[in-house]
Amino acid sequence: MIKTILAQLKEFKLPSLLTPLCMIGEVLCEMIIPILMGKIVDNGIYGGDLGYIVRTGIMMIVIAVLGLFSGLGGAYFGSKASAGLARNLRKAMYDNIQTYSFANIDKFSTSGLVTRLTTDVTNIQNAYMMLLRMAMRAPASMIVAMIMSFIISPQLASVYLIAVVFLGVVMLLVMNSATKYFKAVFEKYDALNESVQENVSAIRVVKAYVREDHEISKFQKAANNIYLMFVKAESTVVKISPIMMGTVYVCILLISWLGAHMIVGGSLTTGELMSMLTYCQNILMSLMMLSMIFVMITMSEASAKRIAEVINEETSLKNPENPIFDVKDGSISFEHVDFAYKSDSKEPVLKDINIDIRSGETIGIIGGTGSAKSSLVNLISRLYDVTKGSLKVGGVDVRDYDMESLRNQVSVVLQKNVLFSGTIYENLRWGNKEATDEECKRAAELACADEFIKELPDGYDTYIEQGGTNVSGGQRQRLCIARALLKKPKILILDDSTSAVDTATDAKIRKAFANDIPDTTKIIIAQRISSVQSCDRIIVMDEGKINGFGTHEELLANNPIYREVYESQTGSSADADFDEKN
Known part of the structure; x- marks a missing residue:
């Protein structure tokens, strides 16, 4: 799964590498500033050295600017890499879908494929952006802050270490519980998209039968299912926040209490205690970012599996x-x-x-x-x-x-006649993209479509709306037949296409x-x-078998089913029908 997703990075590998490097640069700049602040307090303020304060202040400004540009670089390269990955994932899925046989298409519902191409890819894009930026920044920030803390005071830093280990275990337990909800929620998205797709494509039928209330109810049910699933997932995840905040506040109180005793004892300076408290805030922010990363990874794991299924599906x-x-x-x-x-x-x-x-x-x-x-x-x-x-x-x-x-x-005109948005010429040239205007017109004449096309305001340049909604059913059928004829096939199949x-x-x-x-x-x-x-x-x-095969006259003489239906359609027998068994 991961290999399939990352294989689509392609030309965006360099931005993917530069993003974490920029984030590490930003973290290093942020971690240096608390040390310098402590030095200003201990050597500048308490020492009464104004020049030291000015020099150190200028150094802090320079480091802050470097950190700013590193952060901007991380944002730029991260956006480029994540958006590029999303583009390539959509292209890879769409390209592979075009190779599917009908059996492969039957395996995935249309609404399911739409969800994978839209919602699932967006989840991966957001997760990848967060992984490149936050997943590198948060651990790096926490590790550097921890190292700096141990350099200042190993005794106080041990409080951080215990807290981090405790919170790490809690986060893993909570996320493991939330994973099953995030996996289920995307199946609910399929149902929602299916409801929307059916309603929009069949809106005329819905209105003709006054079924708006039924469709609204069906949509609300699908939307409510997603809402309930997300509430369960988020309710599980939100448990992390109070535990984390409580742990951090306990750390601050312990460090303040222990630090005050150490300052009195002369083993710690006021500036160093201030630096330790700043690092405590950095560790808090890092842990909060890590919790967000875990949520995004949990959500995107289900999406990644669904996307990989489409990309890895081999045509039958x-x-x-x-x-x-x-x-x-x-x-x-x-x-x-x-x-x-x-x-x-x-x-x-x-x-x-x-x-x-x-x-x-x-x-x-x-x-x-x-x-x-x-x-x-x-x-x-x-x-x-x-x-x-x-x-x-x-x-x-x-x-x-x-x-x-x-x-x-082999040209096939299927039962469901589909036209695409574009002019009549453009629709006809689906049969042969190199066809001349004369060839298009000749095919239309054979399909008896030329007679109604000439009556249209713009003739063959008339714009066809999506699905051919601005032409009648019979006109759509004739245009589809003309399109098939333009292929100049050796076999032409008309599947109930003149009904x-x-x-x-x-x-x-x-x-x-x-x-x-x-x-x-x-x-x-x-x-x-x-x-x-x-x-x-x-x-x-x-019933899936050949009941008769011959000329019209032969079947009338020898095939009871054919004869009975012929008589029903010509008025000789009022009761016969194909779907009635003999």
Whole structure:
């Protein structure tokens, strides 16, 4: 964990080294001043030497200025190092997330990843800043003050030593008790972020169903859980303060009482006693800073583990040692394929799939909710790996391809249509960043998107809001189809991606595909029979198995499920539906 975090220092190693050096310089300057103050009292004031007072005073000013610049240097370099570490941690996590397979993404919730990229990294940044500055300054200050105290009076300094050992044991016990609360609190942050994310992304649904009160209640519950956990943690940590203050006051009283007797006995001067009391204050401040450091380390330990999990997570899908980069054609072959989302699943989602699809064919896939239609097509672009059997594209097992090369030849328009903030041109060029304006327009024409784009005030330069909220569902679907076409893929998969367009537009899109991209293998998942009946062949899915595979006419004649749904959608039977079992 620590190795993973510190590996992200990279170009900020030098500021990380200079920060503690500056802090040590500041401590040394601070520790010299009490000695000089004692000398002024003993040699200047009591000795009546004004010149000595002036010379020593000037020396104290010079040392104070040096200490000031050392402190400023520590603050500057510490800020640079901690902010740089935070930047690199976010980049390392984000870069690794981009390599994740769908299985890896399923392991981490979206809200959990957001918490790690924001709250957890901020905790590490603050803790690292404190470690560089306070974790070096506090022990150094305490050690130097202790050494100076022993030089002045070993007898009085032994009081400090006993107090420091006692407080150290108390701090360890208290922090150990508080650790479990700080570890749990960040899991509560995940729940809070999830509540916010769901509410903001689905705000229209919330308002449409007048569920604001429910969402507010859910958010308040998540926020209150964090509050209660922090109260428990802070209530444990705050116990240190009265113990520490009581111990220090006892030290001051003992030193004052013992010091007064020593002054009377002639073994200690007034200036030396004043220096000892000053060092007592330094030790008090150092112990308070150490307690803060322990709190930050305890909080950041949980964050560091969560961040390291994301950085060290290895994608479940990897390129082979000698990958194939050229996809010959769009032929697809499933050979006794089983698939399960989790290795320990009792039942696979897909069971013994055997299909051969010729390059350039248009294949329809139809089936009830939960029949694993999307799971089937997700395997083609290797978003998941098959659990058993073999899946070949262009005559080659998909596991033998370079993943980027394979996915560049398989365009997928998913069920959830996502557009990004930017112009229509910018959104379309996600399919091909080098596409010309003419190519973008041609793809839009094929997807029947050109007709509504021309009616927009700025045409293809119209700005799309985040998530495509300023266009309709059907328009979003057509833009996503156009974006996929710009890749000029060998395989095009439409995963229920024309459900929001009218049947006439759906028919135009299918006709355009047949005429303009005849060599591309087209797989269309749909709920409407009309969307797939003109396909070369149609797959009927039922509970993760192939229930039927053939032309529209063949399935009408031989497949009861297909026939019943066809009749229900054409009005011949009012009761049939995909989700009803025969």
